[in-house]
Ligand code: 5AD
Protein backbone atom coordinates (compact mmCIF):
# COMPACT_ATOMS: atom_id res chain seq x y z
CA UNK A 1 0.00 0.00 0.00
CA UNK A 2 1.07 3.56 -0.66
CA UNK A 3 3.06 4.79 2.36
CA UNK A 4 1.06 7.97 2.73
CA UNK A 5 -2.22 6.11 2.77
CA UNK A 6 -0.79 3.75 5.36
CA UNK A 7 0.29 6.73 7.43
CA UNK A 8 -3.19 8.26 7.20
CA UNK A 9 -4.72 4.94 8.24
CA UNK A 10 -2.47 4.59 11.27
CA UNK A 11 -1.98 8.14 12.49
CA UNK A 12 -5.06 9.92 11.10
CA UNK A 13 -2.82 12.81 10.33
CA UNK A 14 -1.26 14.16 7.14
CA UNK A 15 0.38 17.45 6.23
CA UNK A 16 -1.13 19.89 3.76
CA UNK A 17 1.42 18.83 1.14
CA UNK A 18 0.67 15.15 1.68
CA UNK A 19 -3.07 15.69 1.25
CA UNK A 20 -2.50 17.73 -1.91
CA UNK A 21 -0.27 14.95 -3.24
CA UNK A 22 -2.91 12.28 -2.64
CA UNK A 23 -5.65 14.42 -4.17
CA UNK A 24 -3.55 15.08 -7.26
CA UNK A 25 -2.21 11.58 -7.77
CA UNK A 26 -3.96 9.64 -10.49
CA UNK A 27 -5.13 6.04 -10.06
CA UNK A 28 -5.23 6.00 -6.26
CA UNK A 29 -9.00 6.39 -5.94
CA UNK A 30 -9.73 2.71 -5.26
CA UNK A 31 -6.86 2.34 -2.84
CA UNK A 32 -7.96 5.39 -0.86
CA UNK A 33 -11.56 4.20 -0.83
CA UNK A 34 -10.61 0.74 0.41
CA UNK A 35 -8.38 2.14 3.14
CA UNK A 36 -11.18 4.49 4.24
CA UNK A 37 -13.71 1.64 4.22
CA UNK A 38 -11.54 -0.31 6.66
CA UNK A 39 -11.23 2.70 8.98
CA UNK A 40 -14.98 3.34 8.73
CA UNK A 41 -15.64 -0.26 9.77
CA UNK A 42 -13.20 -0.07 12.66
CA UNK A 43 -14.37 3.23 14.16
CA UNK A 44 -18.06 3.61 13.32
CA UNK A 45 -19.03 0.07 12.35
CA UNK A 46 -21.40 -1.30 9.73
CA UNK A 47 -24.54 0.54 10.83
CA UNK A 48 -25.79 3.28 8.55
CA UNK A 49 -27.60 6.20 10.15
CA UNK A 50 -30.62 7.43 8.24
CA UNK A 51 -31.65 11.02 8.81
CA UNK A 52 -35.08 12.04 7.50
CA UNK A 53 -34.78 15.33 5.65
CA UNK A 54 -37.63 17.86 5.82
CA UNK A 55 -37.19 20.76 3.40
CA UNK A 56 -39.52 23.21 5.08
CA UNK A 57 -38.89 26.46 3.21
CA UNK A 58 -37.08 27.30 -0.03
CA UNK A 59 -37.10 31.02 0.70
CA UNK A 60 -33.61 32.46 1.13
CA UNK A 61 -32.27 35.92 1.87
CA UNK A 62 -28.82 35.00 0.54
CA UNK A 63 -27.54 35.01 -3.00
CA UNK A 64 -24.92 32.25 -3.31
CA UNK A 65 -23.78 32.13 -6.93
CA UNK A 66 -24.27 28.37 -7.28
CA UNK A 67 -27.60 27.81 -5.58
CA UNK A 68 -31.09 27.67 -7.06
CA UNK A 69 -32.65 29.03 -3.88
CA UNK A 70 -30.67 32.31 -4.15
CA UNK A 71 -32.88 35.34 -3.70
CA UNK A 72 -32.34 36.67 -7.24
CA UNK A 73 -33.67 33.48 -8.80
CA UNK A 74 -37.16 34.50 -9.89
CA UNK A 75 -37.77 31.22 -11.70
CA UNK A 76 -38.48 29.01 -8.73
CA UNK A 77 -41.81 28.82 -7.00
CA UNK A 78 -41.25 29.64 -3.37
CA UNK A 79 -42.98 27.82 -0.51
CA UNK A 80 -42.99 27.68 3.23
CA UNK A 81 -44.54 24.85 5.25
CA UNK A 82 -46.44 25.72 8.40
CA UNK A 83 -45.50 24.33 11.78
CA UNK A 84 -48.27 21.75 11.71
CA UNK A 85 -47.10 20.34 8.39
CA UNK A 86 -43.50 20.19 9.61
CA UNK A 87 -44.45 18.34 12.80
CA UNK A 88 -46.68 16.01 10.77
CA UNK A 89 -43.79 15.12 8.43
CA UNK A 90 -41.57 14.51 11.46
CA UNK A 91 -44.21 12.15 12.87
CA UNK A 92 -44.23 10.21 9.62
CA UNK A 93 -40.42 10.11 9.61
CA UNK A 94 -40.61 8.56 13.07
CA UNK A 95 -43.01 5.95 11.71
CA UNK A 96 -40.61 5.05 8.89
CA UNK A 97 -38.12 4.24 11.62
CA UNK A 98 -35.88 7.28 11.32
CA UNK A 99 -34.20 8.33 14.56
CA UNK A 100 -33.26 11.81 13.41
CA UNK A 101 -35.04 14.50 11.42
CA UNK A 102 -33.15 17.26 9.69
CA UNK A 103 -35.04 20.52 9.37
CA UNK A 104 -33.56 22.25 6.35
CA UNK A 105 -34.43 25.54 4.67
CA UNK A 106 -32.98 28.53 2.89
CA UNK A 107 -32.10 31.42 5.17
CA UNK A 108 -35.73 32.25 5.82
CA UNK A 109 -35.97 34.77 8.65
CA UNK A 110 -39.76 34.55 8.68
CA UNK A 111 -39.08 31.62 10.98
CA UNK A 112 -37.87 33.31 14.15
CA UNK A 113 -35.84 31.31 16.64
CA UNK A 114 -38.91 31.28 18.88
CA UNK A 115 -41.10 29.76 16.17
CA UNK A 116 -38.50 27.17 15.31
CA UNK A 117 -37.98 26.42 19.01
CA UNK A 118 -41.68 25.52 19.34
CA UNK A 119 -41.39 23.16 16.38
CA UNK A 120 -38.22 21.59 17.79
CA UNK A 121 -39.90 21.04 21.17
CA UNK A 122 -42.84 19.25 19.56
CA UNK A 123 -40.54 17.01 17.57
CA UNK A 124 -38.38 16.25 20.62
CA UNK A 125 -41.47 14.89 22.34
CA UNK A 126 -41.42 12.09 19.76
CA UNK A 127 -37.98 10.98 20.96
CA UNK A 128 -36.23 11.95 17.75
CA UNK A 129 -32.86 13.64 17.42
CA UNK A 130 -33.23 17.01 15.70
CA UNK A 131 -30.73 18.49 13.30
CA UNK A 132 -31.12 22.04 12.05
CA UNK A 133 -29.84 23.27 8.70
CA UNK A 134 -31.16 26.81 8.50
CA UNK A 135 -28.06 28.91 7.88
CA UNK A 136 -26.47 31.78 9.71
CA UNK A 137 -28.05 33.16 12.88
CA UNK A 138 -26.83 34.92 16.00
CA UNK A 139 -25.39 33.20 19.07
CA UNK A 140 -28.60 34.07 20.94
CA UNK A 141 -30.81 32.45 18.31
CA UNK A 142 -28.66 29.32 18.22
CA UNK A 143 -28.89 29.26 22.01
CA UNK A 144 -32.71 29.43 22.01
CA UNK A 145 -32.81 26.52 19.60
CA UNK A 146 -30.33 24.47 21.61
CA UNK A 147 -32.37 25.02 24.75
CA UNK A 148 -35.47 23.90 22.87
CA UNK A 149 -33.72 20.57 22.36
CA UNK A 150 -31.98 20.75 18.97
CA UNK A 151 -29.11 18.27 18.95
CA UNK A 152 -27.17 19.03 15.82
CA UNK A 153 -26.59 21.75 13.27
CA UNK A 154 -25.39 21.56 9.69
CA UNK A 155 -23.59 24.53 8.19
CA UNK A 156 -21.16 23.85 5.41
CA UNK A 157 -18.16 26.14 5.22
CA UNK A 158 -18.47 25.54 1.43
CA UNK A 159 -14.77 26.47 0.92
CA UNK A 160 -12.00 27.60 3.26
CA UNK A 161 -10.48 29.73 0.51
CA UNK A 162 -11.55 33.02 2.00
CA UNK A 163 -11.37 35.02 -1.22
CA UNK A 164 -13.28 32.38 -3.13
CA UNK A 165 -15.86 32.18 -0.35
CA UNK A 166 -16.50 35.90 -0.44
CA UNK A 167 -16.83 35.76 -4.25
CA UNK A 168 -19.18 32.77 -4.31
CA UNK A 169 -21.39 34.02 -1.49
CA UNK A 170 -21.78 37.76 -2.09
CA UNK A 171 -22.92 39.69 0.95
CA UNK A 172 -21.80 36.88 3.24
CA UNK A 173 -18.40 36.53 4.82
CA UNK A 174 -16.10 33.68 5.61
CA UNK A 175 -15.46 35.26 8.99
CA UNK A 176 -19.10 35.27 10.00
CA UNK A 177 -19.50 31.69 8.83
CA UNK A 178 -16.58 30.61 10.98
CA UNK A 179 -18.11 32.57 13.85
CA UNK A 180 -21.35 30.63 13.44
CA UNK A 181 -19.51 27.30 13.53
CA UNK A 182 -17.59 28.38 16.65
CA UNK A 183 -20.82 29.51 18.35
CA UNK A 184 -22.50 26.22 17.57
CA UNK A 185 -19.57 24.29 19.05
CA UNK A 186 -19.63 26.50 22.14
CA UNK A 187 -23.33 25.74 22.57
CA UNK A 188 -22.60 22.02 22.47
CA UNK A 189 -24.35 21.21 19.24
CA UNK A 190 -22.98 18.35 17.23
CA UNK A 191 -21.65 20.39 14.35
CA UNK A 192 -21.79 19.28 10.76
CA UNK A 193 -19.97 21.16 8.06
CA UNK A 194 -18.53 20.39 4.66
CA UNK A 195 -17.60 21.79 1.31
CA UNK A 196 -18.47 21.86 -2.35
CA UNK A 197 -16.13 20.26 -4.85
CA UNK A 198 -15.81 21.99 -8.20
CA UNK A 199 -16.26 25.68 -7.42
CA UNK A 200 -14.69 27.73 -10.22
CA UNK A 201 -11.16 28.70 -9.20
CA UNK A 202 -11.00 26.17 -6.36
CA UNK A 203 -7.51 24.67 -6.06
CA UNK A 204 -6.34 21.29 -4.76
CA UNK A 205 -4.60 23.24 -2.04
CA UNK A 206 -7.84 24.78 -0.91
CA UNK A 207 -9.58 21.38 -0.86
CA UNK A 208 -6.70 20.03 1.24
CA UNK A 209 -7.09 23.03 3.53
CA UNK A 210 -10.80 22.26 3.82
CA UNK A 211 -9.92 18.85 5.26
CA UNK A 212 -7.45 20.36 7.72
CA UNK A 213 -10.15 22.84 8.74
CA UNK A 214 -12.58 19.99 9.50
CA UNK A 215 -9.92 18.48 11.75
CA UNK A 216 -9.13 21.80 13.34
CA UNK A 217 -12.73 22.53 14.36
CA UNK A 218 -13.26 18.88 15.33
CA UNK A 219 -16.29 18.58 13.04
CA UNK A 220 -18.78 15.93 14.11
CA UNK A 221 -20.21 15.48 10.65
CA UNK A 222 -18.80 16.33 7.23
CA UNK A 223 -20.90 16.47 4.07
CA UNK A 224 -19.09 16.73 0.75
CA UNK A 225 -20.88 17.23 -2.53
CA UNK A 226 -19.96 18.05 -6.10
CA UNK A 227 -21.15 21.36 -7.49
CA UNK A 228 -23.97 20.78 -9.98
CA UNK A 229 -24.40 23.77 -12.31
CA UNK A 230 -27.84 25.33 -12.11
CA UNK A 231 -29.18 27.06 -15.26
CA UNK A 232 -30.96 29.69 -13.20
CA UNK A 233 -27.83 30.89 -11.42
CA UNK A 234 -24.69 32.85 -12.39
CA UNK A 235 -22.76 29.55 -12.38
CA UNK A 236 -24.95 28.05 -15.13
CA UNK A 237 -22.01 27.37 -17.40
CA UNK A 238 -19.48 25.79 -15.04
CA UNK A 239 -18.60 22.10 -15.18
CA UNK A 240 -19.97 19.71 -12.56
CA UNK A 241 -17.67 18.78 -9.70
CA UNK A 242 -15.63 15.68 -10.44
CA UNK A 243 -16.98 12.39 -9.08
CA UNK A 244 -13.67 10.77 -8.41
CA UNK A 245 -12.19 13.84 -6.73
CA UNK A 246 -15.26 14.09 -4.50
CA UNK A 247 -14.92 10.40 -3.65
CA UNK A 248 -11.25 10.88 -2.79
CA UNK A 249 -12.20 13.79 -0.53
CA UNK A 250 -14.69 11.56 1.32
CA UNK A 251 -12.11 8.80 1.72
CA UNK A 252 -9.42 11.18 3.00
CA UNK A 253 -11.86 12.75 5.45
CA UNK A 254 -12.67 9.31 6.88
CA UNK A 255 -8.97 8.52 7.21
CA UNK A 256 -8.24 11.81 8.96
CA UNK A 257 -11.42 12.10 11.06
CA UNK A 258 -12.10 8.41 11.81
CA UNK A 259 -15.00 8.95 14.21
CA UNK A 260 -16.94 11.56 12.27
CA UNK A 261 -20.31 10.95 10.69
CA UNK A 262 -20.00 11.26 6.94
CA UNK A 263 -23.04 11.26 4.66
CA UNK A 264 -23.21 9.90 1.14
CA UNK A 265 -24.78 13.04 -0.31
CA UNK A 266 -27.70 13.36 -2.68
CA UNK A 267 -25.73 15.58 -5.07
CA UNK A 268 -23.31 12.68 -5.67
CA UNK A 269 -26.18 10.56 -6.94
CA UNK A 270 -27.13 13.28 -9.43
CA UNK A 271 -23.75 12.70 -11.09
CA UNK A 272 -23.93 8.95 -11.19
CA UNK A 273 -26.61 6.39 -10.32
CA UNK A 274 -25.61 4.27 -7.35
CA UNK A 275 -23.14 6.92 -6.23
CA UNK A 276 -24.39 6.78 -2.65
CA UNK A 277 -23.69 3.05 -2.45
CA UNK A 278 -20.19 3.64 -3.82
CA UNK A 279 -19.61 6.44 -1.30
CA UNK A 280 -20.95 4.31 1.56
CA UNK A 281 -18.19 1.86 0.65
CA UNK A 282 -15.57 4.63 0.50
CA UNK A 283 -15.80 5.93 4.06
CA UNK A 284 -19.36 7.24 4.48
CA UNK A 285 -21.85 5.99 7.11
CA UNK A 286 -24.88 8.29 6.87
CA UNK A 287 -27.66 8.89 4.34
CA UNK A 288 -30.32 11.59 4.47
CA UNK A 289 -33.43 10.27 2.72
CA UNK A 290 -35.96 12.93 1.83
CA UNK A 291 -39.19 12.88 3.85
CA UNK A 292 -40.61 16.07 2.35
CA UNK A 293 -43.98 15.32 0.84
CA UNK A 294 -45.74 16.21 -2.40
CA UNK A 295 -44.53 18.82 -4.83
CA UNK A 296 -42.34 20.59 -2.30
CA UNK A 297 -39.39 18.33 -2.84
CA UNK A 298 -39.28 19.31 -6.54
CA UNK A 299 -39.47 22.97 -5.60
CA UNK A 300 -36.52 22.65 -3.24
CA UNK A 301 -34.30 22.94 -6.29
CA UNK A 302 -30.74 23.73 -5.23
CA UNK A 303 -29.52 22.19 -8.49
CA UNK A 304 -31.09 20.37 -11.44
CA UNK A 305 -31.38 16.60 -11.68
CA UNK A 306 -32.02 16.22 -7.96
CA UNK A 307 -32.92 12.61 -7.26
CA UNK A 308 -36.19 11.39 -5.73
CA UNK A 309 -38.26 14.43 -6.77
CA UNK A 310 -40.99 12.13 -8.08
CA UNK A 311 -40.70 9.61 -5.24
CA UNK A 312 -42.63 9.45 -1.99
CA UNK A 313 -41.04 9.21 1.46
CA UNK A 314 -42.10 5.53 1.59
CA UNK A 315 -40.34 4.82 -1.70
CA UNK A 316 -37.13 6.47 -0.50
CA UNK A 317 -37.28 4.51 2.73
CA UNK A 318 -37.55 1.16 0.99
CA UNK A 319 -35.08 2.13 -1.73
CA UNK A 320 -32.47 2.94 0.92
CA UNK A 321 -33.22 -0.27 2.81
CA UNK A 322 -32.50 -2.25 -0.36
CA UNK A 323 -29.34 -0.35 -1.19
CA UNK A 324 -28.00 -0.82 2.33
CA UNK A 325 -28.63 -4.56 2.42
CA UNK A 326 -27.13 -4.93 -1.07
CA UNK A 327 -23.75 -3.85 0.36
CA UNK A 328 -23.97 -6.06 3.44
CA UNK A 329 -24.59 -3.21 5.86
CA UNK A 330 -27.54 -2.53 8.13
CA UNK A 331 -29.69 0.39 9.25
CA UNK A 332 -28.59 1.60 12.64
CA UNK A 333 -31.22 1.52 15.36
CA UNK A 334 -29.67 4.21 17.55
CA UNK A 335 -29.67 7.96 17.08
CA UNK A 336 -26.21 7.94 15.59
CA UNK A 337 -24.41 10.50 17.67
CA UNK A 338 -20.78 11.11 16.90
CA UNK A 339 -18.45 8.46 18.33
CA UNK A 340 -15.81 9.56 20.83
CA UNK A 341 -13.57 6.66 21.72
CA UNK A 342 -10.15 7.91 20.70
N1 5AD B 1 -24.74 22.01 -6.48
C1 5AD B 1 -24.41 21.24 -5.42
N2 5AD B 1 -24.66 21.59 -4.15
C2 5AD B 1 -25.25 22.77 -3.92
N3 5AD B 1 -25.59 23.40 -2.79
C3 5AD B 1 -26.18 24.57 -3.11
N4 5AD B 1 -26.22 24.73 -4.44
C4 5AD B 1 -25.63 23.62 -4.98
C5 5AD B 1 -25.34 23.20 -6.32
N5 5AD B 1 -25.66 23.94 -7.38
C6 5AD B 1 -25.29 22.87 -1.45
C7 5AD B 1 -24.49 23.87 -0.61
C8 5AD B 1 -25.35 24.05 0.63
C9 5AD B 1 -26.19 22.81 0.62
C10 5AD B 1 -27.47 22.91 1.36
O1 5AD B 1 -26.45 22.59 -0.76
O2 5AD B 1 -23.24 23.29 -0.26
O3 5AD B 1 -24.60 24.16 1.81
Ligand code: SF4
Nearest residue numbers: 060062064067070106
Ligand atom coordinates in the same frame (compact mmCIF):
# COMPACT_ATOMS: atom_id res chain seq x y z
FE1 SF4 C 1 -29.44 30.29 0.49
FE2 SF4 C 1 -28.01 28.18 1.35
FE3 SF4 C 1 -28.68 28.43 -1.23
FE4 SF4 C 1 -26.85 30.08 -0.19
S1 SF4 C 1 -26.65 27.81 -0.41
S2 SF4 C 1 -28.58 30.69 -1.53
S3 SF4 C 1 -27.65 30.37 1.88
S4 SF4 C 1 -30.08 28.12 0.45
Ligand code: FES
Nearest residue numbers: 308311315316319
Ligand atom coordinates in the same frame (compact mmCIF):
# COMPACT_ATOMS: atom_id res chain seq x y z
FE1 FES D 1 -35.37 8.25 -2.95
FE2 FES D 1 -33.94 6.01 -3.75
S1 FES D 1 -33.64 7.31 -2.01
S2 FES D 1 -35.91 6.76 -4.47
